[in-house]
Amino acid sequence: MPIARIDIPHGKPAAYGRTVADVVYETLRAVLNVPENDRFQIVSQHQVGDGLIIDPTYLGIERSADALIVQITLSEGRSVELKQAFYKTLADNLHDRIGLRREDLMINLVEVKKENWSFGNGIAQYV
Amino acid sequence: MPIARIDIPHGKPAAYGRTVADVVYETLRAVLNVPENDRFQIVSQHQVGDGLIIDPTYLGIERSADALIVQITLSEGRSVELKQAFYKTLADNLHDRIGLRREDLMINLVEVKKENWSFGNGIAQYV
Amino acid sequence: MPIARIDIPHGKPAAYGRTVADVVYETLRAVLNVPENDRFQIVSQHQVGDGLIIDPTYLGIERSADALIVQITLSEGRSVELKQAFYKTLADNLHDRIGLRREDLMINLVEVKKENWSFGNGIAQYV
Numbered sequence: 285m286p287i288a289r290i291d292i293p294h295g296k297p298a299a300y301g302r303t304v305a306d307v308v309y310e311t312l313r314a315v316l317n318v319p320e321n322d323r324f325q326i327v328s329q330h331q332v333g334d335g336l337i338i339d340p341t342y343l344g345i346e347r348s349a350d351a352l353i354v355q356i357t358l359s360e361g362r363s364v365e366l367k368q369a370f371y372k373t374l375a376d377n378l379h380d381r382i383g384l385r386r387e388d389l390m391i392n393l394v395e396v397k398k399e400n401w402s403f404g405n406g407i408a409q410y411v
Numbered sequence: 412m413p414i415a416r417i418d419i420p421h422g423k424p425a426a427y428g429r430t431v432a433d434v435v436y437e438t439l440r441a442v443l444n445v446p447e448n449d450r451f452q453i454v455s456q457h458q459v460g461d462g463l464i465i466d467p468t469y470l471g472i473e474r475s476a477d478a479l480i481v482q483i484t485l486s487e488g489r490s491v492e493l494k495q496a497f498y499k500t501l502a503d504n505l506h507d508r509i510g511l512r513r514e515d516l517m518i519n520l521v522e523v524k525k526e527n528w529s530f531g532n533g534i535a536q537y538v
Numbered sequence: 539m540p541i542a543r544i545d546i547p548h549g550k551p552a553a554y555g556r557t558v559a560d561v562v563y564e565t566l567r568a569v570l571n572v573p574e575n576d577r578f579q580i581v582s583q584h585q586v587g588d589g590l591i592i593d594p595t596y597l598g599i600e601r602s603a604d605a606l607i608v609q610i611t612l613s614e615g616r617s618v619e620l621k622q623a624f625y626k627t628l629a630d631n632l633h634d635r636i637g638l639r640r641e642d643l644m645i646n647l648v649e650v651k652k653e654n655w656s657f658g659n660g661i662a663q664y665v
């Protein structure tokens with residue numbers, strides 16, 4: 285059910301964005317109890333500084349030109365602890381898989397009601 | 412008041428995205444009681460599989476390479492029944508107008524407070 | 539903490555989008571009490587009429603081909619009065635800095651819980 289908008293720097297290897305998206309999906313599955321195959325993602329590339337503007341020091345975290353943003357719309361109801369586990373695991377997994385510095389991962393969750401989704405056929409499958 | 416983000420596959424005819432947007436607007440008008448001319452839309456094209464990643468089978472729905480995502484931010488307060496009618500009518504209308512398979516339409520609604528909009532002149536018109 | 543998605547017409551001078559983003563950040567700082575360096579923004583250009591579709595008269599406001607959309611995700615809890623001040627000041631500031639007609643500024647706020655952010659290192663810094 286999540287829609288993930290993944291905004292990454294321009295100029296990375298062809299498979300880079302797709303790999304980030306793979307890891308986001310796998311981590312949603314593993315930590316946030318998202319069902320198998322529940323994968324809807326939009327990956328966009330932007331020129332750093334013009335299209336993707338990320339502060340390099342906010343909260344004392346040193347961010348590089350590799351910094352990216354993962355914004356996920358999902359159904360409401362996950363606990364704070366689950367969200368915290370998701371952030372940590374996603375940072376760890378992206379570090380392991382593509383070498384992303386943990387400082388370079390910005391995550392935001394937008395929560396909506398279960399009735400706010402249609403996955404096809406014009407039906408609200410979660411009602 | 413809605414802002415509709417419409418993310419479609421790359422490589423469609425020039426008028427395709429605009430027509431999808433026309434149908435989204437018309438269906439919001441007809442079913443969700445959106446006022447005339449209340450139209451604010453962002454249509455983006457993405458390479459399927461790299462930029463637009465949509466599972467081909469989630470919930471047993473067979474999606475094709477034409478699958479697209481319509482994500483709409485709107486004021487809170489519509490009933491579940493109205494949302495369900497919107498999903499069904501949008502799937503029907505896109506099928507009729509551009510031949511989109513009903514399976515290929517993913518819809519998500521994000522609800523906000525009435526005070527969260529300014530339509531120009533720096534004024535919160537709905538307060 | 540805000541993520542600002544700024545969608546502007548294609549074909550503006552190179553610095554245009556960045557300047558809009560500067561003004562959005564400065565106005566968030568000045569009016570909505572956003573901390574210094576709390577800046578995360580995504581600026582996208584679109585062909586007017588195809589990618590960026592904005593009604594030219596809704597609510598009696600005459601919009602031009604320069605019209606743009608600023609959609610900001612931020613933590614919940616600002617008062618209506620503060621939001622109204624933000625809309626007015628952003629319209630004034632964009633008018634002063636880049637000559638944007640006040641009619642041409644569409645703003646939308648999406649509010650989320652404080653726990654819904656990670657600014658790096660896989661930590662929910664606001665919990």
